[in-house]
Amino acid sequence: MTVEMTNGEGVRMRNRSFLFLMSMGVFLFAGCSGATSEPNAQGEQPKPPPAKANPVTLQVASQGSSTVLDEEFKQVVQSFMAKKYPHITLNFNPESTATSLDALLAAGTIPDLIVTFNGNLASYKEKELVSDMTPLFQTAGIDLSRFEPGYIVDVKNASDKGEMYGLPINVNYHxxxxxxxxxxxxxxxxxxxxxxxxxxxxxxxxxxxxxxxxxxxxxxxxxxxxxxxxxxxxxxxxxxxxxxxxxxxxxxxxxxxxxxxxxxxxxxxxxxxxxxxxxxxxxxxxxxxxxxxxxxxxxxxxxxxxxxxxxxxxxxxxxxxxxASVYVMLATKTGKHREDAVKAIELITSEEVQLALSKKGRLSPLKSAQVKQALGADNPDLKNKHLPSIFKSLPVEYPIASPxxxxxxxxxxxxxxxxxxxxxxxxxxxxxxxxxxxxxxxxxxxx
Incomplete structure (x- = not known):
């Protein structure tokens, strides 16, 4: 680049302009060069963005839970799943002869998740399907105090050591x-x-x-x-x-x-x-x-x-x-995708999903007054029914399970x-x- 030099003040002004433009060019070049290691205000290097999770399909089996896992339930859960955990797909195996839990196990297929009522949990111990999920729930930040205490006790009673084999996702009431x-x-x-x-x-x-x-x-x-x-x-x-x-x-x-x-x-x-x-x-x-x-x-x-x-x-x-016949979702002991299975349980038991299910007319295991009051709100055929009567009684504690x-x-x-x-x-x-x-x-x- 050639700079025209003239006499007096004009020369000095042109030189200043030239130096200013050169310094700006260096600044812009540095900014465009992808230099992202600039420390923050605390002098720490910024963390790289989290790696994109690999897509996974979780196999869901059920036993005695077909009325819970109907199309309405699936639609609600999958819509929330797509927003929060888009990499997770739930494949619900129907309780037909070919895809029943027993049929899957006989074929050597261990599902990632099982949904059943708490009375069945004790028999799963002999099949090596369950384990204490308490540490996994703690790691995932799942707060058990959000649930009605009686339903947590009902799940623990399936174990002779008070272990949590899974979490309640739906409750039968009388x-x-x-x-x-x-x-x-x-x-x-x-x-x-x-x-x-x-x-x-x-x-x-x-x-x-x-x-x-x-x-x-x-x-x-x-x-x-x-x-x-x-x-x-x-x-x-x-x-x-x-x-x-x-x-x-x-x-x-x-x-x-x-x-x-x-x-x-x-x-x-x-x-x-x-x-x-x-x-x-x-x-x-x-x-x-x-x-x-x-x-x-x-x-x-x-x-x-x-x-x-x-x-x-x-x-x-x-x-x-x-x-109460609490319906429980559990991550199998030897499942291949335990971490993602726990994420699915965390999502389904969240306030948002339980609120949406309550509005459809399903009783939630959560203590939330908002969730309880919303029972049947989205179903016009349940309007003007005395649904609050349902909550005036509570279930007796579920007995310790016997096979x-x-x-x-x-x-x-x-x-x-x-x-x-x-x-x-x-x-x-x-x-x-x-x-x-x-x-x-x-x-x-x-x-």
């Missing part, structure tokens, strides 16, 4: 659903919150009628004696001893109470599903069941005029119903049916059930 048209038809008052079993049984008698050739049943307690027994903290088998002890005053009380319901003329046991009788044929006045709000919303479109009230209680156990519980309860229910049908008396039914359960356990232990 509620009383009633057909308003049947009560109107027979001039009876609707069920109310705070009723005890005896009051509800008396009310059921008023709406158990034969009308124009159609038998209307007043009440079905659901699951025969099992749900009715749980608030009294009695079980078909003692998980600590693996023994049945059924000849007790509490079991006698439950058997008598349940029989008094089925003994109402016209209200006997039926071969049809009580839920179908309530929602389809519309000939059942009161159904005691779990959270079936989504199904009821659909039935409402087909003409079912329904509402909900608080689950009935025992007088000495007010505002208490049976086991023999399911078979033991099956034996007990069969003996109760014999008692109701008059084949055996109460004492004989309980004695035979106790004997058969203990024999079953002894046989199972030899396998």
């Amino acid at each position: 509620a009383m659903y009633y057909n308003k048209d049947i009560f109107d038809k027979f001039g009876a008052t609707y069920p109310t919150d705070g009723m005890n079993w005896e009051q509800l049984t008396d009310l059921a008698k008023k709406v158990t009628r034969m009308e124009s050739g159609t038998q209307f049943r007043g009440l079905d307690p659901g699951s025969t004696v099992i749900w009715m027994s749980q608030p009294l903290s009695i079980a078909a088998i003692d998980p600590k001893t693996d023994k049945a002890s059924l000849r007790t005053d509490k079991w006698s009380r439950v058997f008598k109470l349940a029989k008094s319901i089925y003994d109402i003329p016209g209200n006997g046991m039926i071969t049809a599903t009580p839920k179908d009788q309530f929602m389809k044929s519309k000939t059942l006045a009161v159904l005691l069941d779990l959270n079936i709000l989504t199904q009821l919303a659909a039935a409402g479109k087909e003409g079912l005029n329904w509402d909900v009230a608080q689950y009935p209680s025992y007088t000495e156990k007010p505002n208490t119903y049976g086991n 023999y519980r399911g078979k033991a309860e099956g034996i007990l229910v069969n003996k109760f049916k014999e008692y109701v049908n008059g084949t055996v008396d109460e004492n004989t039914a309980l004695a035979q059930a106790e004997e058969e359960i203990n024999k079953m356990v002894a046989t199972e232990k030899t396998k």
Whole structure:
């Protein structure tokens, strides 16, 4: 570059301009050269941007959870996943023969995540599917105090050491659903919150009628004696001893109470599903069941005029119903993508996702008042229903898990049916059930 030099002040001005432009050029060159190691105000080198996570597909298996993992659930979860963890894709394997949990395990495929109810967790220990996830939750910053304490205890009771095999993502509750048209038809008052079993049984008698050739049943307690027994903290088998002890005053009380319901003329046991009788044929006045709000919303479109009230209680156990059946998501012990699996659990149990699911009509395990109050808010078919009644009762603590519980309860229910049908008396039914359960356990232990 040639600089024109003239006399006097003009020369000095041109020289200054030239030097200024040269210095600016050096500055700009340094800025454009990619020099990013300039220390910050504290003299520290800036951290490089985090590496982009590799895409991963997590295989999700379930057992007894198909009603939870429906299309609505998947859509909500996947929309949030795409925003927070776009590298994670969840592949939900349906509970069909080919992709059931047992089928996957038989094929040597270990899923990354499993969703099941807490009653199944104990059996997974023998299959080497579970481990204590508490350290993983702590590392991920998951605060267990956000959950209802009882649901955390229910999960811990699946382990003999109080370990956390997974986290609750959804909760089954017990509620009383009633057909308003049947009560109107027979001039009876609707069920109310705070009723005890005896009051509800008396009310059921008023709406158990034969009308124009159609038998209307007043009440079905659901699951025969099992749900009715749980608030009294009695079980078909003692998980600590693996023994049945059924000849007790509490079991006698439950058997008598349940029989008094089925003994109402016209209200006997039926071969049809009580839920179908309530929602389809519309000939059942009161159904005691779990959270079936989504199904009821659909039935409402087909003409079912329904509402909900608080689950009935025992007088000495007010505002208490049976086991909550907490649905748990866990990262398998030998899964290949444990870190990403924990991220999925963290996301699904977050306030934002649980709020979105609550608005759809799903009961959340979180304590959050905002989440509870939002129950059913996005479903127009749930408007004007007494949904707050659901929260007036809480579940009894889930018993310590026993791998023999399911078979033991099956034996007990069969003996109760014999008692109701008059084949055996109460004492004989309980004695035979106790004997058969203990024999079953002894046989199972030899396998």
